[in-house]
Ligand SMILES: Cc1cc2nc3c(=O)[nH]c(=O)nc-3n(C[C@H](O)[C@H](O)[C@H](O)COP(=O)(O)OP(=O)(O)OC[C@H]3O[C@@H](n4cnc5c(N)ncnc54)[C@H](O)[C@@H]3O)c2cc1C
Ligand code: FES
């Protein structure tokens with residue numbers, strides 16, 4: 475069967491790719507487009523490592539078919555930093571050492587950026603609930619949550 | 635041998651979706667994919683054809699008026715929960731919706747997928763039934779309306795026939811002193827499958843007497859079930875210890891659960907009663923406050 479041609483906007487750039495009907499967005503990002511920042515953990519929606527934003531919504535890219543994204547906008551971890559300039563969330567992850575193996579980190583950062591866009595001043599409980607779909611087997615979460623809350627504070631100061 | 639390749643279609647009209655589903659045996663509707671694609675990953679195999687219904691305007695529209703809510707079948711949970719009017723008119727239904735999965739899952743999961751997947755533990759289903767919701771179904775013979783409580787016929791089984799799909803839900807506006815609640819028990823605070831779920835909707839008169847009640851249990855039978863004896867126990871008086879314990883006993887009696895690692899039969903039956911009283915109290919307070 476002929477492959478499906480999909481035109482979509484990824485991190486602001488018009489992109490075109492070919493895929494099979496059952497291929498996930500995650501597979502196309504990583505294997506088709508070489509954008510390996512988005513990670514694969516479970517492929518069943520449980521771990522959040524594959525988090526991306528499609529048309530403004532945080533979604534697990536393992537449970538999105540690549541063919542669905544035609545004409546939509548996809549934002550991935552590769553589009554978070556502005557060139558070499560890290561965002562406050564990324565910067566705070568470094569400062570807090572909020573990662574060990576790092577496989578969960580892109581998913582956490584994509585999700586945390588979304589959290590702070592919706593809620594610039596989350597409580598710890600709100601941050602933990604919002605990020606409950608992102609699993610980390612290394613850090614114990616505390617440093618991640620602290621990094622996110624500190625990034626929120628930095629961003630609020632930046633805005634004030 | 636390489637895996638067979640699926641076709642993918644994203645029609646923009648209901649009629650086109652119906653035609654695709656009718657023509658291809660084994661074609662599957664794709665709403666959020668959070669059940670369908672997971673089952674595929676776990677070995678169920680890819681269908682010959684995915685019909686992505688999210689480009690059909692009627693399936694993503696949200697309309698609220700004095701009659702109630704008419705909402706497209708493909709609207710994701712996150713959009714439902716973010717809607718202030720929906721949250722204030724049907725707080726229990728909104729909470730049940732918000733319980734489905736993580737933030738990421740919320741961005742995808744829909745009521746239609748929750749209903750059509752027909753898991754006995756689906757969280758939105760008891761709440762939809764408590765609120766008296768109806769599914770609008772389109773198919774080769776036109777449209778028909780099916781009460782959500784009549785939709786699921788067993789685990790993984792629904793009334794849908796070949797070529798049919800759910801296109802909308804209708805949720806009738808609550809009366810002046812009416813509200814709802816949904817509670818579920820899971821072994822942790824997030825991301826698990828309900829051991830028991832209980833949805834209760836109550837309508838009160840001006841004096842606070844319960845005029846009508848709907849009590850629905852999830853995860854304790856092959857489908858979500860209404861509990862008429864619990865409903866009868868709640869009606870006719872303001873909520874008190876007597877009516878609450880009668881309702882709890884009725885729910886415990888009606889529950890017909892399985893034993894598994896999440897809970898034994900005896901535990902689930904007991905919890906069905908406990909959650910019935912707790913959800914009834916929350917619904918009552920909300921109805922009084924309106
Ligand atoms: C990590 C994770 C956590 C979860 N947690 C919960 C939870 O806490 N509670 C809960 O209840 N569920 C949970 N689920 C299950 C799932 O997210 C829900 O059942 C969700 O509502 C399914 O909706 P969907 O749109 O993604 O369905 P899909 O996967 O798109 O569809 C499910 C089924 O319904 C059919 N279908 C979909 N839309 C239609 C339609 N309009 N007409 C006819 N058939 C249709 C599909 O063909 C498929 O067979 C979880 C899933 C995951 C992966
Ligand atoms: S890889 Fe998508 S949620 Fe784990």
Ligand code: FES
Nearest residue numbers: 574576610611612
């Ligand atoms: S740093 Fe290893 S999984 Fe989170």
